[in-house]
Amino acid sequence: MTGKIIFGGAGDLPISPFTKGSMVFNKTCAWRNIKPVIDINSCSKCMICWKFCPETAIDIIDGRPAIDYDYCKGCGICAAECPGKAIKMTAEEK
């Protein structure tokens, strides 16, 4: 992410909300009720979850899928699509 955070407060707001960096500030994970957890021992690294995540909140780190919990909204598509049932939706810890 190269965009700098410019939504830090009202004082330095840009004139137009067409701007950069707002998603650094707006962590949409706050909308999540249930949380996907990958059992990495059952994961075949097929990356189907990475392909299907509608929020692109799954990254590939060291050849494995890793969920970015700052932006995962908990829709459960990754768990539903995982062929090895390696992703479980679990209760969100608030």
Added chain:
Amino acid sequence: MRQLMTGNYAASYAVKYAGVQVIAAYPITPQTQIVEKLSEMCAAGELKARYINVESEHSAMAACIGASSTGARVFTATSSQGLAYMHELLHWASRARLPVVMTNVNRAMAPGWNVWADQNDSLSQRDTGWMQIYCKSAQEVFDSILMAYKISEKVLLPTMINYDAFFTSHTEEPVDIPDAEKVRDFLPGLRRGRIMDVDDPCAFGTLVAQDTYTEFQYKIQESMQDAKKVITETCAEFKSIFNREYALTEEYKMSDADEVIIATSTMFETASVAVDELRKKGSKTGALRIRYFRPFPSEDIIRALSGKKRALVLDRNISFGAQGIFCQEVLAAAGGKGNMPAISGVVLGLGGR
């Protein structure tokens, strides 16, 4: 050079002189002639603008928003149902702070189908964050478009230039078309840096949550209020170059008047004739025109009405269940102020009557 032309062609020529770069429009009576003329100018190469044919007014405004986001000077025109169809995008243009300029030829809303003068189309867009001007003549249409680009590009809010269907749109009047060089001095080319730039990408329509949404709305309100000063300054600069005077309001024989007729657009011209007739009979009558509806010139109206006995607001529009819309606004401005006249309103002239 003075030429005989309709209000619609005055709009087309102003757009050409303003050096507009992108035009996107969809035809609707009584606006069609504006964009017909512009498409001829583009086809003949006398206006170097990108003319985008779109399938609706909604798309016309969307195209203007996109082009304006890249820093282009843009134009569209519409009327009545077409303006209503743009409604969602009107909010987008103002809240994105884009200086889009559009003419709207005031035409009645259907049903019953009626193509004649009526202000309910643009007044229904009151709260979309657009500055709104109501013009009384073809010359004012021409001049207002040039000034609107200058004002919008400073204030960073869009402007809607309104004028009466047929009374202004299709009636030929002498219009003084200035030298192109003088216009360029008044309104130079590109206004500022781009919002959207491929070399410095940013998001179009970013999420603005509870913590800052109010602040963005506050900035728009603040800019609308500041716009009154920008409008006054721009009118003064315009007068110094072109020798024609404009302001937020216009007064006719107001200094010694006891009673005031408040009107907008061409109805002000009729009101001025009525003022002369009433004065012949011994009444001390004056007329006040509200030229800018947004920002609403409350201060100028209060100043003009101060010490008068009676004021009558003529409204070619109606807010069903309430009253004429300009009357409501005048009453709101005068509310709680001392030395105000008794203000009443009448709704008339609907559908070009």
